[in-house]
Amino acid sequence: MRLELQGITKRFGTFVANDSIDLVVEPGQIHCLLGENGAGKSTLMNCLYGLYQAEEGEILLDGVPQHFAGPGDAMAAGIGMVHQHFMLVPVFTVAENVMLGNEATKGIALDTKAARERVNEIAGNFNFHVDPDAVIEDLPVGVQQRVEIIKALARDAEILIFDEPTAVLTPQETDELMGIMDQLRKEGKAIVFITHKLREVREVADKITVIRRGKVVGEASPTSTDSELAEMMVGRAVQLTVDKGEPHYTSNALEVKDLVVTSADGQVLVDNISFTVRGGEIMTIAGVDGNGQTELANALLGLEPGVTGSITLNGKELLGKTPRQMLDEGIGFIPADRNEDGLVGAFTVAENLMLNRATGAPFVKGGVLQIPFRNEFAREKIEEFDVRTEGIDQPVNALSGGNAQKVIIAREMSKDLNLFVASQPTRGVDVGSIEFIHKRVVEARDSGIPVVVVSTELDEAVGLADQLMVMYRGGIVGIVPADTPRDVLGMMMAGIPPEQAAIAPVPVTEEGAQA
Amino acid sequence: MSTVTVDPSTVLPDEGPIEHRIVEKRSVKTATILAVATALLALLLVASPRQGKTNFQITLGNEFFSIGEGGVVAVPAVPFAWICVAIMAVLTVVAFVLSYRYSKFPGWASAVFGLLAVAAFLSWAGAGAQGRLNVVGLIGNAILVAIPLVFGALGGVIGERAGVVNIAIEAQLLMAAFTGAVVGSLTANAWVGLLAAILAGAGVAAILGVFAINYRVEQVIVGVVLNVLIIGVTTFLFSAWLQTDMQRLNSTLEHRFPDIAIPLLSRIPIIGPALFNRPVIVYIMYVAVAAVWFALYRTRWGLRTRAVGEHPKAADTVGIKVNATRWLAVLIAGAIVGIGGASYTLVSNPSFNREMTAGFGYIALAAVIFGNWDPIRASLAGLLFGFAINLQSVLSVIGSPVPSQFMLMLPYVVTLLAVAGLVGKSRAPAADGVAYTVEGH
Numbered sequence: 001m002r003l004e005l006q007g008i009t010k011r012f013g014t015f016v017a018n019d020s021i022d023l024v025v026e027p028g029q030i031h032c033l034l035g036e037n038g039a040g041k042s043t044l045m046n047c048l049y050g051l052y053q054a055e056e057g058e059i060l061l062d063g064v065p066q067h068f069a070g071p072g073d074a075m076a077a078g079i080g081m082v083h084q085h086f087m088l089v090p091v092f093t094v095a096e097n098v099m100l101g102n103e104a105t106k107g108i109a110l111d112t113k114a115a116r117e118r119v120n121e122i123a124g125n126f127n128f129h130v131d132p133d134a135v136i137e138d139l140p141v142g143v144q145q146r147v148e149i150i151k152a153l154a155r156d157a158e159i160l161i162f163d164e165p166t167a168v169l170t171p172q173e174t175d176e177l178m179g180i181m182d183q184l185r186k187e188g189k190a191i192v193f194i195t196h197k198l199r200e201v202r203e204v205a206d207k208i209t210v211i212r213r214g215k216v217v218g219e220a221s222p223t224s225t226d227s228e229l230a231e232m233m234v235g236r237a238v239q240l241t242v243d244k245g246e247p248h249y250t251s252n253a254l255e256v257k258d259l260v261v262t263s264a265d266g267q268v269l270v271d272n273i274s275f276t277v278r279g280g281e282i283m284t285i286a287g288v289d290g291n292g293q294t295e296l297a298n299a300l301l302g303l304e305p306g307v308t309g310s311i312t313l314n315g316k317e318l319l320g321k322t323p324r325q326m327l328d329e330g331i332g333f334i335p336a337d338r339n340e341d342g343l344v345g346a347f348t349v350a351e352n353l354m355l356n357r358a359t360g361a362p363f364v365k366g367g368v369l370q371i372p373f374r375n376e377f378a379r380e381k382i383e384e385f386d387v388r389t390e391g392i393d394q395p396v397n398a399l400s401g402g403n404a405q406k407v408i409i410a411r412e413m414s415k416d417l418n419l420f421v422a423s424q425p426t427r428g429v430d431v432g433s434i435e436f437i438h439k440r441v442v443e444a445r446d447s448g449i450p451v452v453v454v455s456t457e458l459d460e461a462v463g464l465a466d467q468l469m470v471m472y473r474g475g476i477v478g479i480v481p482a483d484t485p486r487d488v489l490g491m492m493m494a495g496i497p498p499e500q501a502a503i504a505p506v507p508v509t510e511e512g513a514q515a
Numbered sequence: 516m517s518t519v520t521v522d523p524s525t526v527l528p529d530e531g532p533i534e535h536r537i538v539e540k541r542s543v544k545t546a547t548i549l550a551v552a553t554a555l556l557a558l559l560l561v562a563s564p565r566q567g568k569t570n571f572q573i574t575l576g577n578e579f580f581s582i583g584e585g586g587v588v589a590v591p592a593v594p595f596a597w598i599c600v601a602i603m604a605v606l607t608v609v610a611f612v613l614s615y616r617y618s619k620f621p622g623w624a625s626a627v628f629g630l631l632a633v634a635a636f637l638s639w640a641g642a643g644a645q646g647r648l649n650v651v652g653l654i655g656n657a658i659l660v661a662i663p664l665v666f667g668a669l670g671g672v673i674g675e676r677a678g679v680v681n682i683a684i685e686a687q688l689l690m691a692a693f694t695g696a697v698v699g700s701l702t703a704n705a706w707v708g709l710l711a712a713i714l715a716g717a718g719v720a721a722i723l724g725v726f727a728i729n730y731r732v733e734q735v736i737v738g739v740v741l742n743v744l745i746i747g748v749t750t751f752l753f754s755a756w757l758q759t760d761m762q763r764l765n766s767t768l769e770h771r772f773p774d775i776a777i778p779l780l781s782r783i784p785i786i787g788p789a790l791f792n793r794p795v796i797v798y799i800m801y802v803a804v805a806a807v808w809f810a811l812y813r814t815r816w817g818l819r820t821r822a823v824g825e826h827p828k829a830a831d832t833v834g835i836k837v838n839a840t841r842w843l844a845v846l847i848a849g850a851i852v853g854i855g856g857a858s859y860t861l862v863s864n865p866s867f868n869r870e871m872t873a874g875f876g877y878i879a880l881a882a883v884i885f886g887n888w889d890p891i892r893a894s895l896a897g898l899l900f901g902f903a904i905n906l907q908s909v910l911s912v913i914g915s916p917v918p919s920q921f922m923l924m925l926p927y928v929v930t931l932l933a934v935a936g937l938v939g940k941s942r943a944p945a946a947d948g949v950a951y952t953v954e955g956h
Contacts, residue, residue, distance in 0.1 A: 051832065072834020087829035089822050090945070100822055101833030103815045110813055151833075268536040292535070474535050 001061055001078055001158035002026055003048075003190055008057035010040075010047050017043040019214040020057065025159065030181060030191045032201045034220070035211035036233055036430040038400050041194045042084065044211070045161050049081050050074040061159075072101070080152025084163040086144050088151075090137035094130055095119055098151050122150045126180055141289070142173035149180065160184060161192045166200055170288045171458055171490040178204050196233065196431065198226045198240075199459075234432050242438045242463035250448040252279030252314050254300075254419055259309035261295045261474075269295040271474035272309070277450035277467070282441065284482075285454045285469045286461035288493050292474035293454040294336045297423040300452065301333045302326045313419055313450075327356055330418035332444070334408055334425050336454070338401075342408045345397035349389050350378035352396050353411050377414075385410035386436060402433030409440055420444040423454040438464065458489060539617045546610035546620065548932060549628060553603045556635055560596055563916065567643030568592055573650055578784040592642030599635035603628055633906075646913045653909055654902075655789035658797060659863055661901025663688050663872065665800055666855025667879025668886060668893040669807050670716075670848035675888055676811060677844030678824035680948040682738025683723050685876025686745035687716040687849050691856025693749045696867035697757070699767045699860065708767065709796070709857045716853020717846050719745060724845040728838050731950035742876065750869045757867065768865035772796055794862045799854060807851070807890040820844050824944035827951040837951045855879075878926070888944060903929040 003025040010018040017040045025031040035041045047054040050068030059066045061077055068074045071081075081087075088097045099115035116132040123130045123146070130146055139147070145165060152160055162181070166174045181204055184191060195201060201208060201222070208220040210232040220229055230238045254277045261270035270292045277283040285293045298304045300311060302323045311318045318326060327333075335341035343352050354374050357363045363370055363377075378392040387406045389399055396404050405425070412420070422441060426434045441464060445451045455461040461468060465482035472495040480489075480498055492498060574586035582588060606628050610620040641648045667684045674681035681687075694715035699708025723741060726732040757765040772794035780791040790797075811817035819840050822830040827837045860867050878900050886893025903926035911919050 049832070070834060070836075071832045075834055081832070083832065087826070087832040089826045089829050091825055092818075092822070096818060097829075100818060100830065101835050103818060105815055108814055109809075110815060110818060262538055266538045266540045268538055271536055 001190055002063070003079075003159050003192075004060040004063070005044070005048065006058045006060065008044060008047055008054045008059075010043055010052060010054045016214050018047065018054070021211070021214075021216055023209060023216070025190045025192055027158070027190045028185055028188045029206045030185050030193050030204050032205035032208045033192060033194045033211060034196065034198075034201055034208055034229060034233055036196055036432070037402070037428060038430065039211045039233075040214040041211055042163055043214075045081065045163055045192065045194060048074065049079060049161065075101075075155050075157070078156065078158040079161065080155060080157025080159070081161040082145065082148040082152060082163065082165055084165075084167065086141075086148050088136045088144060088147060091135065093133050093135055094139075094147050094150075095132040097136060097147060098132075098154050102155055118154050119150055122153050126183060128176075128180075142169055142176075145169070145173075145177070146180075157189070159190045159192070161194070163194045164196075165193070166195065166197060170493050171486065172494065174200065198229045201229065202226075230431055234430075236432075238431055239435050240431075242442065242460075244442045244445070244464075247282075247445070247466050248280045248448070250279030252418065252449055253277065254450040254452070255310075255312045256300075257310040257312075259296070259299060259307065259311065261292070261299050261304050262306040262308075264306070269474050270299065273471075273474075273476050275469060275476065275479060277452055279448045279450050280445060281466045282445045282451040282453060282464050283467045283469060283479075284461040284465040285452065285471055286458060286489065286493065287456070287471040287477075289456045291471045293456075293471050294423055295474075296471070297333075297336065297421050297452065297454050300326075300419070300421050301331060324359070330416055332412035332415070332417045332420040334405075334412060334422040336423035336427070338405055338408055339397075343396045343404060346395055348393045348395055349382060349387065349399070349407055350374055350392040352407050353378045353381055353392075353414075355411065357415075381410040381414060382407075385413075385440075400430065401428040402430045405429050405437065406433065409437060413440060413444065417444065417447070417449050419449055420451045421454075422452070424456065425453060426455075426457070426460060434460075458486065458493075462486070462489070541614050541617060543611065543614045545625070546607060546614050549603070549607040549610050549620075549625075552628075552632060552932070553600060553607050556596075556603070556632060557600050559636075560593060560600065560639060563639075565592055565639060565642035565916070569595070569638045569641035569644070570647040571637075571641075571650055572647040572652075574784050575651055575788055577782060578787055579782050580784065582784060587647055590638060592638050596635040596638045599631045599638070603631050603635070606631075637910075640910055640917065641913055644913050648909070648913060651785060651789050653905065654785070655793070656909075657898065657902040657905040658790060658793065659858075659901075660905045661898045662796060662800055662858040662862065663855035663875050664879050664882055664897035664901050665804065665894045666858075667852050667876055668882040668897045669803060669890055670720075670850075670852035670855070671880055671883035672886070672888055672890050672893050673807065673811070673820070673844050673848040673851065674720075675883060675947050676824045676944055677820045677841045677848075678827060678944060678946040678949060678951070679723070679727050679841055679845050680734040680738065681720075681723065681845070681848060681852075682735055682880065683719060683741040683745075683876075684852055684879050685872055685874065686738075686741040687719045687852040688856040688859070688872045688876050688879075689749055689870070690719050690745050691716045691853040692859035692871060693752070693867050695857035696765050696767055696860035699770050700764055703770050705767070705770050705772045705861045708770070708861050709854065712857035712861070713850045713853040716851070716856055717849040720845045720849020720852075723849075724842050727950065728841050728845070731952065734948050734950075746870055749867075753867065753869050761866065765866045767860050771861050771865065794858075796854065796858050796862055803851065803854070804890060804894045811890060816843075821944070823951070824946055827946050827949075831951075841951070852879075884943075887942065899929065900926055 005021060005023040008018050008021045009016070021044055033041050043052065046052040048059060050071045050073050059068070066077055089100070095112055095115040098119050104111040104114045119130060119132040128146060130143060130150065136144060136147065165177060169177060181191060181193065193204065205222045208222060210217050210220055212233060212235055217232060220232060226240055230240055257274045259270055259273050260268060262268050275283065285296065287293050295304055299307050302321050307319060309319065313329060318329060339345060344355065354363045362373055375392060382389060382392060385406045387410065388403050396407055425437050425441065429437065441451060441453060453464050462482050467479055468482050468484065469479045470477040470489065470492040472493065477492045477495060478498040488498060568589040569592040571588045571590065572586055573582040573588055576586060606624060613620050637648055667688060670687065671681050671684055691712035695708040695712035698711035699705055702708065719741060723737055726737040727734040774792050774794055777791040781787045811821065819830065819835050822835065823837045823840045831837050859871055864871065879897060882893050882896035882900060885896040907922040907925045910917065910922055
């Protein structure tokens with residue numbers, strides 16, 4: 001089925017999210033929609049899928065204009081979508097999710113047997129196995145995504161939209177997804193692949209359309225280089241690799257010994273791990289999300305209850321201290337979920353910049369906020385950290401992801417640091433801001449303090465790393481240098497120690513790394 | 516670097532969650548609560564020993580066979596109580612041993628424990644009394660008391676499974692009781708009264724729906740306001756209208772649902788007369804529990820209803836009309852609660868009286884949560900609360916030594932113990948109480 005969008009315009013109030021966008025997707029083709037976060041890609045697809053109503057423009061399928069009042073109409077017309085945030089009911093089984101909205105019945109009862117068979121049949125076509133009776137919330141995200149694909153195919157979708165499908169996947173899962181997309185292409189489906197990851201685009205795209213600030217800025221060939229694509233996306237030349245010099249070690253050190261983090265229900269989330277990060281060095285922690293990295297980072301700030309072992313910073317024991325005391329030890333911390341743990345969304349930029357300093361001078365004197373001082377501080381910081389905001393009084397939830405993250409970074413870096421811990425520092429951040437944030441992280445390292453970065457983006461973990469640690473099921477699989485081949489890193493993320501992957505164990509030259 | 520020898524496709528975890536090592540923890544919560552309950556009963560027997568026998572009326576005479584002399588079994592009160600306490604103590608020890616071995620104390624054993632506790636307590640309370648402790652009545656009246664609780668809980672479960680918190684169960688019960696009384700009296704027909712009560716329950720639910728679904732007002736507040744409003748409306752109508760002609764407008768004495776004995780079943784000792792010689796609404800209740808369970812878990816309607824309560828956007832993206840689905844669920848829930856409300860004036864009482872639902876709507880709500888948003892478990896919770904409420908009145912009738920003020924606390928003590936000790940983690944539907952709107956329209 002041939003999909004054609006003509007002059008789609010979508011406004012939210014005065015903000016134009018999509019400005020007269022034209023797009024043609026042919027059957028048997030993977031069409032990449034490339035653009036930064038907030039460029040309007042997802043909005044466009046939501047218009048196509050009937051979730052939003054476009055103010056202007058037309059959707060044509062095989063040349064016939066369509067009018068979608070809701071997703072039901074779009075689905076009936078043969079459009080299926082694999083959403084960025086999976087549209088699966090977490091407590092339902094795979095079969096229930098696949099049949100939802102499209103249920104076969106026997107009399108008045110649901111025909112779950114038919115649904116199960118349908119799941120097995122479609123999964124079988126793609127040579128993967130999904131248990132139809134598994135409950136979604138128990139499945140890893142990669143499998144949940146397959147359920148989303150099965151769901152679309154079960155409705156005989158001819159046009160498939162993948163909205164940032166690889167954001168949550170391991171490198172292997174990404175490769176497998178690419179395989180599935182390729183197979184779908186061969187079956188003659190028209191595929192729209194939304195992403196901002198350049199590597200993937202060049203790998204599978206037949207055609208690339210780049211969107212910036214709600215407008216189509218041009219088409220690119222799959223043979224374009226990363227920097228050409230990035231420049232089109234951002235509108236200026238962007239440095240994609242992390243630029244950092246040789247590390248200059250100092251005598252400072254973060255030493256973690258026998259650290260165990262146990263959850264309330266008895267799961268050992270961080271399982272007896274030890275490592276050392278020297279001053280002037282970045283240790284990145286890679287791994288599939290949910291293998292204990294976030295808990296490890298949280299434990300470094302004293303946020304996790306149920307921790308045993310030892311955390312020493314420059315010889316001083318930190319375990320058992322409250323987060324407040326940890327902050328006073330000079331720890332800068334970027335939480336994994338900035339909206340949940342890093343910022344108070346309804347507070348202004350200025351208020352968020354002083355959130356962890358409300359205990360005394362200079363921000364508070366005699367129990368009273370020093371507003372002029374705070375505002376002066378905030379103005380300085382948004383200048384210094386290039387926070388694009390309408391002013392220091394704008395609530396942070398009105399900022400883009402990149403700018404909100406910069407507010408946190410400004411706050412955490414505006415004090416004397418002895419340790420910097422960043423969890424997913426560039427998650428949901430646009431390419432331009434990623435470059436800026438990486439620069440700041442390297443600056444922190446070059447100031448001579450230990451730096452710990454948790455990242456599920458392998459590119460980032462590799463780019464920033466002086467040492468790279470891979471975690472799996474709460475333990476350390478290995479600590480390796482940054483130039484370890486990606487396929488080895490990928491296998492380590494699935495729990496295979498570097499030695500077993502037939503790789504010579506990395507010589508640990510200095511005191512420190514121990515797996 | 517040498518080559519990689521492991522094929523990634525063979526080693527990648529294909530499904531299943533990321534598994535962390537598990538440190539098993541012992542949970543002594545249940546065992547501790549059993550120990551406390553056993554100790555309290557033993558303390559009662561020691562501190563306040565009583566003389567004489569307790570007469571338990573087991574059968575009424577219409578059963579297949581009779582138990583005891585004229586259906587009465589007399590047991591030596593205190594020794595019998597001590598035997599029960601002894602078995603409870605054994606169960607408690609078993610619970611501790613099981614928790615030490617990381618095992619769970621089974622639910623049926625908790626139920627046995629509860630029965631023993633009740634038996635011991637009744638035996639002690641009824642000691643030396645001239646009257647008889649009617650076991651059949653104890654269970655049978657508990658069923659009657661539980662009717663509004665069970666229907667209320669079923670309505671609550673349906674509403675909340677669809678994502679609409681129904682605090683207004685109390686209002687729906689009261690309005691239905693009122694309407695059932697008036698229409699039942701005027702038409703001299705209980706069935707017409709029941710139908711009117713169902714419509715009244717659905718009517719109150721419709722007000723909830725308008726504000727909670729269409730106008731996205733905070734659902735708890737709408738519910739509470741509705742409860743207060745309906746108390747006001749019914750009290751006003753009762754004083755200003757019904758009391759002008761009670762005989763014509765508010766007297767269902769002659770028109771209530773009569774007891775219907777089910778052949779054979781009603782002749783089983785104890786449970787026969789208690790469960791199967793009841794007004795038709797009780798039988799509707801049995802069917803309703805099963806029907807709601809089937810509808811929620813086995814039909815298209817149920818799947819969609821649960822989907823909009825868990826993840827409305829996911830439902831929307833597969834073409835399910837979220838708010839229409841919620842509307843239907845809220846109306847059905849109101850209608851079901853309406854049946855429960857009708858039982859006040861068409862089964863239990865001969866007329867409507869102001870505020871006669873006396874907070875049962877809130878207890879039904881507690882049953883919803885206690886029952887973990889499951890129709891069967893919520894109904895069982897409703898029955899348990901009904902039993903506790905009924906026990907209190909039975910004991911005051913036979914003249915137990917316990918001050919009546921203490922007895923009034925009984926249902927709530929039972930609730931607390933049950934919720935604290937016997938319930939695992941309860942989990943509300945994810946989108947419960949959250950209005951649904953799509954940005955961009």
